[in-house]
Amino acid sequence: MLLATTVLLLVLLCLVWTIWVKGKPKDPLHLPPGPRPFPVIGNILQIKPQEFLLSLQQFQKKYGPIFTIYFGSHPTVVICGYDAVKEALVDNKDVFSGRGKMAVPEYVMKGYGIIGSNGDRWKQMRRFALTTLRNFGMGKRSIEERIQEEAQFLVEEFGKTEGELFDPTFFLGCAVSNIICSVLLGKRFSYKDERFLSLLKNVTGAVRFMNSVWGLIFSFFHGVMHHIPGPHQKGIQHLFDLRAFIQEEVNESVKTLNPDSTRHFIDCFLVKMQQEKENPSSEFHNENLLGSSMNLFFAGTETTSTTLRYGFLALLKYPEIQAKIQDEIDYVIGDRRPSAEDRTNIPYTEAVICEIQRFCDIVPTGVPHSTTENILFRDYTIPKGTNVFPLLTTVLKDPEQFPQPEIFSPDRFLDDKGAVKKHAAFLPFSAGRRICIGEGLARMELFLFLTTLLQKFTLTTVVATDDLDLTPEFSSAGHLPRSYKMSAIPRH
Numbered sequence: 001m002l003l004a005t006t007v008l009l010l011v012l013l014c015l016v017w018t019i020w021v022k023g024k025p026k027d028p029l030h031l032p033p034g035p036r037p038f039p040v041i042g043n044i045l046q047i048k049p050q051e052f053l054l055s056l057q058q059f060q061k062k063y064g065p066i067f068t069i070y071f072g073s074h075p076t077v078v079i080c081g082y083d084a085v086k087e088a089l090v091d092n093k094d095v096f097s098g099r100g101k102m103a104v105p106e107y108v109m110k111g112y113g114i115i116g117s118n119g120d121r122w123k124q125m126r127r128f129a130l131t132t133l134r135n136f137g138m139g140k141r142s143i144e145e146r147i148q149e150e151a152q153f154l155v156e157e158f159g160k161t162e163g164e165l166f167d168p169t170f171f172l173g174c175a176v177s178n179i180i181c182s183v184l185l186g187k188r189f190s191y192k193d194e195r196f197l198s199l200l201k202n203v204t205g206a207v208r209f210m211n212s213v214w215g216l217i218f219s220f221f222h223g224v225m226h227h228i229p230g231p232h233q234k235g236i237q238h239l240f241d242l243r244a245f246i247q248e249e250v251n252e253s254v255k256t257l258n259p260d261s262t263r264h265f266i267d268c269f270l271v272k273m274q275q276e277k278e279n280p281s282s283e284f285h286n287e288n289l290l291g292s293s294m295n296l297f298f299a300g301t302e303t304t305s306t307t308l309r310y311g312f313l314a315l316l317k318y319p320e321i322q323a324k325i326q327d328e329i330d331y332v333i334g335d336r337r338p339s340a341e342d343r344t345n346i347p348y349t350e351a352v353i354c355e356i357q358r359f360c361d362i363v364p365t366g367v368p369h370s371t372t373e374n375i376l377f378r379d380y381t382i383p384k385g386t387n388v389f390p391l392l393t394t395v396l397k398d399p400e401q402f403p404q405p406e407i408f409s410p411d412r413f414l415d416d417k418g419a420v421k422k423h424a425a426f427l428p429f430s431a432g433r434r435i436c437i438g439e440g441l442a443r444m445e446l447f448l449f450l451t452t453l454l455q456k457f458t459l460t461t462v463v464a465t466d467d468l469d470l471t472p473e474f475s476s477a478g479h480l481p482r483s484y485k486m487s488a489i490p491r492h
């Protein structure tokens with residue numbers, strides 16, 4: 001009801017406005033072409049929040065790989081296909097390194113942290129997070145051991161289902177969240193821990209909100225939206241709850257901090273805060289600590305667990321691919337614990353993981369960028385501070401790069417000798433200066449969780465493989481797999 005009235009009101013407003021202001025204003029900047037915007041509300045009526053991505057893809061067909069749409073009165077340049085995305089994010093990496101407007105995180109994080117920040121703050125936060133994650137093991141042993149340990153807990157939980165059908169969402173979410181907890185807080189939680197469960201509920205609730213139509217409407221009209229009641233208020237509340245949780249953990253860490261023996265990300269940040277406490281313009285303060293920690297939580301949990309859950313669904317649909325992975329595991333790894341080193345020796349499994357990431361395409365719209373300077377891009381002028389969407393789905397499903405992109409085929413990541421074949425257009429983590437900082441961690445998790453589980457279990461379901469639907473569930477932002485149940489049948 002509220003939605004309908006809001007939309008109706010806006011339509012009326014537009015009509016009045018278009019009668020007043022006739023004709024399209026001359027565009028002196030030569031922004032890329034696009035659908036004609038209405039004053040104030042821009043292209044919202046042509047975009048359909050329920051089919052956001054689809055609408056953008058239709059504009060791509062009509063206007064080509066680079067086009068402009070208006071959210072309200074602000075232009076956003078959308079870039080599609082491998083060639084154009086690479087030309088922007090890689091060949092002009094500095095100009096396209098800004099972060100575009102993201103209403104929800106901006107509202108909660110106020111521009112602090114890594115994902116939503118810009119300029120010097122962003123450089124410092126990003127560099128700090130990258131080095132800290134590296135010292136804690138992205139590439140070193142310790143984080144690998146934590147993932148291996150967590151994988152054993154997953155095996156235990158899968159075992160307890162005794163071959164009955166179950167939805168893996170909960171267990172995978174727990175396991176992946178525990179890895180981030182281990183990085184941030186230096187501890188893992190039992191899957192029954194009350195505090196952990198409410199934490200997960202908040203994360204899921206916030207993600208569900210951001211993927212909903214309400215989340216999108218909030219992004220378009222955040223100026224007014226936080227003043228009006230509606231379901232979005234609850235969505236936002238999850239984020240504030242998570243923030244409070246992290247603040248509690250920070251306070252606890254302050255009390256027990258030993259600068260000579262840091263236990264986790266928060267400790268490292270606190271030490272840096274102490275080192276810079278004489279510097280009044282230091283970026284190392286409580287707000288950036290909360291912002292960065294929230295970022296790691298969000299960016300690092302749903303993405304990885306959704307990929308795993310989607311991947312399992314693909315393996316249920318293609319049992320022959322699952323069997324080939326198991327053959328490779330049995331042959332190369334046998335009964336011992338899979339380790340990160342094994343990755344180089346099991347190319348087929350690596351290829352399947354790449355294809356899972358390409359096919360599932362879980363961040364189809366990418367994360368908004370913005371230009372840090374005016375730029376002449378192809379035949380257009382894009383002014384400084386313009387929002388830019390690198391549409392990652394049009395890269396991962398670019399038919400020039402991946403023939404028959406809608407087919408799930410791990411072989412496209414193997415050369416004729418059976419070794420892993422790299423693809424320049426394989427960009428699930430994006431590219432350029434803003435490329436995901438969790439790529440190494442995520443890839444290690446995907447590999448170790450998948451191999452450890454398939455070493456011990458065969459995944460099956462009662463639904464006929466033809467009836468398993470790999471197309472994503474409705475969502476206004478991310479791609480999510482349709483919900484499903486599976487059985488984990490012990491292998492030995």
Ligand code: HEM
Nearest residue numbers: 114115299300303304307363367429430434436437438442
């Ligand atoms: C399969 C798992 C993952 C996928 C598909 C993924 C994907 C992405 C994408 C597409 C971006 C946007 C890059 C851009 O702005 O162009 C991003 C940014 C980011 N990711 Fe990930 N990510 C994953 C896992 C992780 C993990 C595990 C972490 C935490 C350690 C993480 C932390 C971040 C951060 C902090 C950023 C912001 C970087 C910046 O703005 O400078 N991600 N990720």
Ligand SMILES: *[C@@H]1O[C@H](CO)[C@@H](O)[C@H](O)[C@H]1NC(C)=O
Nearest residue numbers: 198199201202205241242245
């Ligand atoms: C969010 O977490 C807090 C405690 O961490 C909990 O009290 C609250 O119920 C959670 N909210 C939801 C909606 O799950």
Ligand SMILES: *[C@@H]1O[C@H](CO)[C@@H](O)[C@H](O)[C@H]1NC(C)=O
Nearest residue numbers: 244245247248249250251252
């Ligand atoms: C954390 O500590 C700060 C300052 O020491 C205090 O203002 C704040 O209320 C505390 N927050 C929580 C959640 O304990």
